[in-house]
């Protein structure tokens with residue numbers, strides 16, 4: 001794609017990875033390769049790169065759970081803390097069967113860059129439990145969440161490390177974490193976690209925030225490339241916290257959302273889907289395919305087919321590693337806006353760049369979530385609630401400011417959007433480390 005007022009860019013990308021390794025990539029491998037590329041671009045000192053390629057700490061815990069039938073199952077949980085030079089660690093908790101140590105570390109690295117891109121006073125962390133939340137009753141989910149909180153109590157806290165929702169967790173889980181932590185500490189401490197229900201110190205607008213930021217980034221980028229939203233078709237993979245909210249905002253702002261999906265597959269209508277009528281994952285899991293069954297006039301597609309639709313904008317907003325070297329050549333969207341964390345592998349990124357497909361990176365696009373988490377943390381500290389209108393206004397300002405800082409970097413350095421975002425993030429982190437001194 002070309003910006004509305006500039007000449008075409010030459011791509012410097014080559015296929016495959018610089019070290020010749022093959023996919024599939026873990027989140028950690030992808031994050032490290034992205035860091036290496038950005039470090040080379042910015043001429044970052046090797047000791048700085050070497051330190052940032054590793055987490056500060058990873059806590060692994062055993063979480064026993066008494067099942068409703070009285071039996072006991074034992075689960076594994078993690079909290080990876082990557083870098084805290086700019087402030088306390090911050091990042092979500094994932095309940096998913098695919099959680100492992102390396103995934104948490106890679107996702108924690110992305111949180112460090114995300115907070116720096118948004119200029120938030122936080123570092124990066126991520127954690128979770130290796131569990132399929134669909135296999136838990138509500139009571140089991142509560143007991144597991146409370147026991148996990150007890151196990152990681154020493155490493156979290158409102159000025160230390162502040163968890164938040166991610167895949168498989170929600171505002172209810174955050175309320176249990178706050179309650180369990182507060183009971184252990186002997187006083188109510190809302191600022192230990194964000195993404196809580198507003199009645200216990202949560203912020204209005206946090207649930208919809210990552211999807212809203214995906215929509216804002218899509219809108220700004222379409223405008224930059226002279227593409228009115230009214231003439232823009234969008235496919236959104238995943239209809240959860242990120243995907244459903246992105247789809248609904250883009251639909252509200254005039255775009256045509258032609259496809260979406262859940263874990264079982266997707267639905268496609270070239271005239272546009274009624275996205276407000278499809279329940280989001282938190283309202284009803286697997287609701288997209290259930291909706292498709294009730295509407296036989298709509299086309300059923302697979303998740304792979306959704307990614308390859310001939311649309312203007314593709315928003316992968318479900319899981320990581322869905323655009324790989326195997327399907328990057330088949331992507332037909334002009335613009336990919338990363339709703340999920342790490343949906344495009346390092347090798348796929350190079351192929352998309354070579355093909356002139358712009359990729360707006362996760363560390364900017366879905367950063368509305370952590371930005372409203374920051375607003376929530378401020379509200380918890382000051383014990384003063386913001387209105388939904390204020391949250392939306394301040395999020396709009398933060399996102400547009402960050403998007404503009406990135407655009408300047410992309411234009412000045414003549415690099416991809418991802419490289420530009422890494423340039424913004426790494427220079428802010430390096431500056432913070434330099435001013436604190438004696439590092440690493």
Ligand SMILES: NC(=O)C1=CN([C@@H]2O[C@H](COP(=O)(O)OP(=O)(O)OC[C@H]3O[C@@H](n4cnc5c(N)ncnc54)[C@H](OP(=O)(O)O)[C@@H]3O)[C@@H](O)[C@H]2O)C=CC1
Nearest residue numbers: 168210238239240241242262263285286318340341366369
């Ligand atoms: N929640 C947040 O605050 C933030 C989340 N993110 C990232 O966004 C992504 C999605 O998170 P979130 O929206 O919270 O997750 P949710 O759990 O709310 O929703 C996930 C959605 O993806 C679908 N899904 C699950 N697995 C697959 C699969 N293998 N293929 C296709 N679809 C699938 C689910 O379908 P079903 O309903 O059938 O289960 C559901 O629609 C993750 O990468 C997360 O890290 C990024 C920033 C903030």
Ligand SMILES: O=C(O)CCC(=O)C(=O)O
Nearest residue numbers: 091092164166369370373
């Ligand atoms: O809100 C937060 O603190 C973090 C959200 C998150 O995990 C993410 O942006 O990936």
